[in-house]
Amino acid sequence: xxxxxxxxxxxxxxxxxxxxxxxxxxxxxxxxxxxxxxxxxxxxxxxxxxxxxxxxxxxxxxxxxxxxxxxxxxxxxxxxxxxxxx
Numbered sequence: 001x002x003x004x005x006x007x008x009x010x011x012x013x014x015x016x017x018x019x020x021x022x023x024x025x026x027x028x029x030x031x032x033x034x035x036x037x038x039x040x041x042x043x044x045x046x047x048x049x050x051x052x053x054x055x056x057x058x059x060x061x062x063x064x065x066x067x068x069x070x071x072x073x074x075x076x077x078x079x080x081x082x083x084x085x086x
Contacts, residue, residue: 007034015062016040020055028080030061037073037083045075052080 009032018040019025028040040059045052052072059068059082070082 007036009034009039017060017062018042019058019060020052022055023052031079037070037081039079039081041079043078045078045080056085057082 011032012030014030016028016030017025018028026042028042031039031041033039038059052075055072057070057072059070060066069085071085072080073083074081
């Protein structure tokens with residue numbers, strides 16, 4: 001696998017709620033995280049039609065009072081890759 005991240009990945013399994021202004025809310029699970037971003041599994045990303053690339057999303061871990069501003073880097077069949085927005 002071609003490693004695209006500059007920071008090492010840390011495996012994690014955390015349920016999250018994602019929000020996009022044009023799509024609304026959808027659920028996912030963080031698979032791994034790094035200091036640069038995260039990889040989130042979703043039930044079926046084909047509904048997005050890869051339209052999320054370079055779009056802004058908000059990620060809120062379930063049962064946590066935190067919201068992360070993220071930018072979508074890549075959409076795969078069942079996952080999306082996001083990076084933190086400074």
